[in-house]
Amino acid sequence: MDIAIGEPDKNFAKLEALLEEAVAGDVKPDVIIFPEMWNTGYALERIRELADREGERTRALLSAFSRKHGVLIVGGSVADLREDGVYNTIYSYDREGEQAGAYSKIHLFRLMDEEKFLLSGSEVGRLELDGVPAGAMICYDIRFPELARRLALGGAQVLFVPAEWPKPRLHHWRTLLTARAVENQMFVVSCNRVGVSGTTEFFGHSMVIDPWGEVIAEGDESERIIRATIDLGLVPEVRSRIPIFEDRRPSLYQE
Numbered sequence: 001m002d003i004a005i006g007e008p009d010k011n012f013a014k015l016e017a018l019l020e021e022a023v024a025g026d027v028k029p030d031v032i033i034f035p036e037m038w039n040t041g042y043a044l045e046r047i048r049e050l051a052d053r054e055g056e057r058t059r060a061l062l063s064a065f066s067r068k069h070g071v072l073i074v075g076g077s078v079a080d081l082r083e084d085g086v087y088n089t090i091y092s093y094d095r096e097g098e099q100a101g102a103y104s105k106i107h108l109f110r111l112m113d114e115e116k117f118l119l120s121g122s123e124v125g126r127l128e129l130d131g132v133p134a135g136a137m138i139c140y141d142i143r144f145p146e147l148a149r150r151l152a153l154g155g156a157q158v159l160f161v162p163a164e165w166p167k168p169r170l171h172h173w174r175t176l177l178t179a180r181a182v183e184n185q186m187f188v189v190s191c192n193r194v195g196v197s198g199t200t201e202f203f204g205h206s207m208v209i210d211p212w213g214e215v216i217a218e219g220d221e222s223e224r225i226i227r228a229t230i231d232l233g234l235v236p237e238v239r240s241r242i243p244i245f246e247d248r249r250p251s252l253y254q255e
């Protein structure tokens, strides 16, 4: 998805159109994900006035859509205004339209001034979708392997990653996502925005990676829907082929 900076109405309309397109085909998706800060983009100077108050508009849309179509949603992330400030939050939904999780980005990205305008979340992004344990992290979070490992140790089989990750760091994006999948032997399902915002260009390349590190779907720089089918049976298969979770030596990893 491309994102109109500082224009939530346009972005809500665009997202609704993309969601309708996603469920229109013969094969209905089980779970849908979209990019980071899709409601406002990085309009940080005006983020307090633009952010979704308590995520109300976002939650209403995603809850109604997931219930109407019986799909799971990992709701990208939105600028979310609360009493103490603005957070960067993923709201997730089950097939009945009930909230399945809310995760606010923990690691704020200084290169894009996040720490000056946003507050950092204080809980990890555990999720359960159709009974499958999963996790959520946002963009810069993938540079922190400890967080993905904690989710994996908690049972996560799929890691969802909405992002606004710009050029020229495609190499980092692909390498870090692949590393998180391989080292934790879990699926990584990521969605990165496309388009230009001021002088910043976003390259897209949303990716779905399996627990063996194979890329099973990858987008390009255009706005479009990427679809992938995942076989969750691969998680226990890879984990038994190379039993890293049994071979860990956590007592040696502490400072």
Ligand SMILES: NC(=O)CCC(=O)C(=O)O
Pocket: 036, 109, 112, 138, 139, 140, 141, 143, 163, 164, 165, 166, 169, 172
């Ligand atoms: N929105 C973000 O967190 C961007 C992170 C990023 O670009 C990086 O290199 O890390």
